Amino acid sequence: PELSRIVGLSDFDWAARRYLNISAYTYYRNGAAGEWSYRNNLEVFHRFRFRPRVMVDITNIESTLPTTLLGHNFSAPFFISPCARGGLAHPEAERGLVRGAAAENILYMPALFATLSIEDIAAAKTEDQVVFQQVYLDSNDTATQLLFDRIERSGAKAIIFTVDSAADGNRHRAARFGVGSADSSYSLITWDIYKQLQNMTSLPIIIKGIMSVEDARGAVAAGAPAIILSNHGGRQLDSSPSSLEVALEIHEEAPEIFTQTEVYADGGVRYGADVLKLLALGVRAVGLGRPFMFANAYGAEGVQRAIQLLKREIAIDAGNLGVADLKAINSSFVKWTPNLWL
Numbered sequence: 001p002e003l004s005r006i007v008g009l010s011d012f013d014w015a016a017r018r019y020l021n022i023s024a025y026t027y028y029r030n031g032a033a034g035e036w037s038y039r040n041n042l043e044v045f046h047r048f049r050f051r052p053r054v055m056v057d058i059t060n061i062e063s064t065l066p067t068t069l070l071g072h073n074f075s076a077p078f079f080i081s082p083c084a085r086g087g088l089a090h091p092e093a094e095r096g097l098v099r100g101a102a103a104e105n106i107l108y109m110p111a112l113f114a115t116l117s118i119e120d121i122a123a124a125k126t127e128d129q130v131v132f133q134q135v136y137l138d139s140n141d142t143a144t145q146l147l148f149d150r151i152e153r154s155g156a157k158a159i160i161f162t163v164d165s166a167a168d169g170n171r172h173r174a175a176r177f178g179v180g181s182a183d184s185s186y187s188l189i190t191w192d193i194y195k196q197l198q199n200m201t202s203l204p205i206i207i208k209g210i211m212s213v214e215d216a217r218g219a220v221a222a223g224a225p226a227i228i229l230s231n232h233g234g235r236q237l238d239s240s241p242s243s244l245e246v247a248l249e250i251h252e253e254a255p256e257i258f259t260q261t262e263v264y265a266d267g268g269v270r271y272g273a274d275v276l277k278l279l280a281l282g283v284r285a286v287g288l289g290r291p292f293m294f295a296n297a298y299g300a301e302g303v304q305r306a307i308q309l310l311k312r313e314i315a316i317d318a319g320n321l322g323v324a325d326l327k328a329i330n331s332s333f334v335k336w337t338p339n340l341w342l
């Protein structure tokens with residue numbers, strides 16, 4: 001369909017399912033094993049209710065969307081999560097993502113296993129555009145140092161170290177199309193090694209893939225300037241918790257973590273309301289993976305439209321929730337109803 005007929009982020013999934021070739025669509029769409037975590041990431045938001053306030057002056061809500069992430073200014077509290085193989089959706093590959101993000105001034109996190117190289121993605125940035133580069137690491141210090149040096153030269157402003165993939169994802173759907181990874185690999189990275197990594201670069205190293213309050217505490221203790229609550233879009237360990245469940249665990253057991261480090265979250269976010277629920281618990285910014293990969297089937301324009309649609313939904317949902325200033329949203333605006341099985 002024409003881009004103007006796409007009215008919400010879920011429509012991009014529908015369009016991609018019809019128009020991408022089946023193995024490319026399947027690679028993006030896939031979750032691990034029975035895809036329980038993939039579905040739970042989407043469905044968990046339904047079990048989390050709002051507590052709206054009425055008769056609030058919300059006329060300035062749009063102007064309160066901008067935020068800072070590690071000191072950099074962005075126009076909204078959401079970002080493009082790192083996803084491999086952008087070239088499966090569009091010949092311009094990650095250029096669509098980096099340009100769409102630039103047009104709307106939101107944060108893009110290029111994946112190490114992008115179709116384009118770190119340098120080619122950097123070349124597509126606008127002059128003052130900020131990106132955070134995602135990496136996977138093993139225990140080979142020489143290779144890590146070379147990679148970190150490359151990333152610094154590319155102009156990225158932070159490194160995202162993904163830690164939720166100690167072993168390969170068990171992805172049946174993609175394996176049927178030969179687009180899963182064939183051989184098993186196991187990483188040996190531990191918290192001790194994380195501390196040494198920070199000596200190898202002047203860039204802040206963000207930890208992506210935190211799934212428990214224990215590991216959130218571990219990341220704070222190791223000095224992480226930011227963490228991303230994530231189960232990798234349900235692609236790694238099936239039955240791993242959604243980031244909303246992890247945010248709730250932190251909110252209940254160690255709420256101070258939300259002020260000790262910047263806490264971001266991703267997985268299953270499709271609507272403005274989803275973003276608001278995470279922000280209400282103390283999350284600073286929310287990432288989306290698949291919606292942007294599918295939007296990129298339309299290239300940069302599609303990515304830009306996805307960003308505009310989500311900004312609008314955040315503003316109108318915050319307005320109906322009775323939030324005058326997005327920065328002032330807090331847990332009194334949400335209610336967890338775990339017994340409500342829908």
Ligand code: FNR
Pocket residue numbers: 027028029041081082083084111112113134162208230231232233234235266267268269287288289290291293
């Ligand atoms: C990912 N994700 C991911 N994460 C990462 O750290 N490095 C990577 O290379 C990839 N690759 C990747 C490919 C594809 C096709 C998808 C869908 C996802 C995970 C990604 O960063 C993010 O955590 C999830 O996509 C968030 O879930 P949603 O928004 O896709 O539901």
